Amino acid sequence: MKRFLLFAMFSALLSILIGCGGTGSSQPSTNPSPTAAVFITGEDAPLPSVLAFNVTVNSITLNNSSTSVSVLSTPTTVDFARLLGLRTLLGFNSVPPGTYTSATINLSAPLISYLDLTTTPPSVGTINGTLTNSTVTVAFSQPLVVGSNGLAGLHMEFDLRQSLQADGTGQVTGVVNPQIDLKPVMASDPDAQITDLRGGLVSVNVAGSSFVIQRPGGHQVTIVVNSQTRFNGSWNLSNMAPPAFVEVDGTVQADGGVLASGVEVLATTHAFLSGRIVNVNPSIGPAQAITLLVGEEMPDIPSLPGGFPVTLDVSQVTDYQVCFFDNWFTNVLFNNSSLVVGQRVFVGGTFDSTSNTFVPQKISLRRQGVEGDLVQGSVNIISGNRGSFQVQNNLLVGYLLSGPLTVQTGNVTLFVNVNGLAGLQSGGAMKLRVHGLMLKDSMTGKPQLWAGRVRVLP
Missing domain, CATH: 2.60.40 (Immunoglobulin-like)
Incomplete structure (x- = not known):
């Protein structure tokens, strides 16, 4: 029963990983442009x-x-x-x-x-x-x-x-x-396809089936939704309101808007940071602090510039989420004891401009990519594309692991330029780009990548 439950969880997780990528169907604009x-x-x-x-x-x-x-x-x-x-x-x-x-x-x-x-x-x-x-x-x-x-x-x-x-x-x-x-x-x-677009919610037009987000830097983008758009949790246009930060997957339309295949309300806070975790303290048990290499932020926080590491006190954070994976499995997959170096996360919180301090309130695990060489002889096939393999990534991930990264796959994992795990097993030397979620192995304490997509590079 336990093994079946874990596999069912994994299948659901991989379905979400592929769904997060969004393929979105394009619809003709109702306001054609003269150019x-x-x-x-x-x-x-x-x-x-x-x-x-x-x-x-x-x-x-x-x-x-x-x-x-x-x-x-x-x-x-x-x-x-x-x-x-x-x-x-x-x-x-x-x-x-x-x-x-x-x-x-x-x-x-x-x-x-x-x-x-x-x-x-x-x-x-x-x-x-x-x-x-x-x-x-x-x-x-x-x-x-x-x-x-x-x-x-x-x-x-x-x-x-x-x-x-x-x-x-x-x-x-x-x-x-x-x-x-x-x-x-x-x-x-x-x-x-747009797979990484986020910003602050500016306004919502329920009658027009759309909303507007503002990107870091000030650029605003109109997001259109339809009956095929997936929302996380219980969110929809009717209950969305500023302040909030939203991530969107979808397809660009002729009027410059984006038709959303997926909409995720990341946080209803006034500020956010996103980036990769480069240190967790302590490394075992509930995390008290993390060091985040800041990739994006809103609003612009002079004391936390992009491209630089910042140490955050996360001891009071109780809200942990996973990209578009919003049910009772979430706390099993990702919590304050599941933070591990190498993960890409979104941190929502409050920013006090007077004291110039950012206080984390929510941490959300995001998709990420890893590139490396397939480790020969590492492919393990359980059934179809359900199994695992290892990639050797130089420096960051390789250093953190002191060896190769284990990649878990399922029968819904999308393989590009190769015939699934069987193709990896028989194909010889390959350079791979793997896309998915980085989760902490509860047995070893090291990160593993649960893959939604595996691409063989030229």
């Missing part, structure tokens, strides 16, 4: 030692032989190291219909946070990076064709592995030679 529109999504190809890479994207312009047009004019700071296996919305703009062959990107203010293995114990180091080129023009492998009153997209991947210079020991030097890939996409393409 075409272009949206931009962002992702990352990681460098293992880099914990955060914040850079300001000042502008993006589309080019052809006769003209250049702006698709992003508001400077937007992005932590590309956070977006391993996740995609966020960077910008949206109307442009003249036409065929575009390249894009020019202007960058500034790179800030690198990395795992410094030269100290005892290892610590988080930060470097104000230096760009070898602040303006980069990228030619498209296929032209971006923007039709009249249509919608087109660009998927932007910042290849940190090729962009950040490292010395002979593998430590980053701070020199950034931007290597960026831009790929034209349709709104229905997997690379165009």
Whole structure:
């Protein structure tokens, strides 16, 4: 009975992991625009030692032989190291219909946070990076064709592995030679799906089946819901109201809004931090404090800047949640004794601007990605795709584990570019990108990744 219960829990968890990714069906806009529109999504190809890479994207312009047009004019700071296996919305703009062959990107203010293995114990180091080129023009492998009153997209991947210079020991030097890939996409393409969009709730329009969120930096996005949209818990448009922080998965629409496949009310607080846990104190038993490498925050808290670690007192936090997994299993999966280094979490709370203090009230476990080499001989098949394997991740996860990371899979795990666990078992050497939830193994105290998606990389 216990084994069946655990497997049932795992099946439900994996279903949620895949559901969190959201594929959302696109619907035609009821207010057609007189011009075409272009949206931009962002992702990352990681460098293992880099914990955060914040850079300001000042502008993006589309080019052809006769003209250049702006698709992003508001400077937007992005932590590309956070977006391993996740995609966020960077910008949206109307442009003249036409065929575009390249894009020019202007960058500034790179800030690198990395795992410094030269100290005892290892610590988080930060470097104000230096760009070898602040303006980069990228030619498209296929032209971006923007039709009249249509919608087109660009998927932007910042290849940190090729962009950040490292010395002979593998430590980053701070020199950034931007290597960026831009790929034209349709709104229905997997690379165009929005899987990591969150912000503060501004307003709710129940009659219009929509609400507005404000992103860090001030950009507002309209979110549209329909009968297929999943809400966490008992939330719906009728009981949503500011202050609240909301995360959305979905598909960009022709008017610049996002049709939500999933809506999660993260917290009804006035402030939040999100990032990766780099220390838990104590490591066994209920956590009293965690050190969080801040990736995002709202509002802007000068004493807790993005890209830097901050220690938070979590001894009074009793509200623990898991991404879109909102039932009695939640406390079994994630609680104050389940925090472990490497997890990506959202921390909601209050911020006192007078004393400049942030008080945590809620911690939510978020999806994350890990990249590494498949450990040969590690694939264990129980039934179909139910089983496990190991990946060797360099530096952060590898250091924390002093060895490979165990990845648990189920029959609802999505495998990309490989025929499931059997393909991993017989396929030889592979580099993998695994996406899911990092949970603490109650037996070993170490993290394990419960995978919603496994992708074999070229």
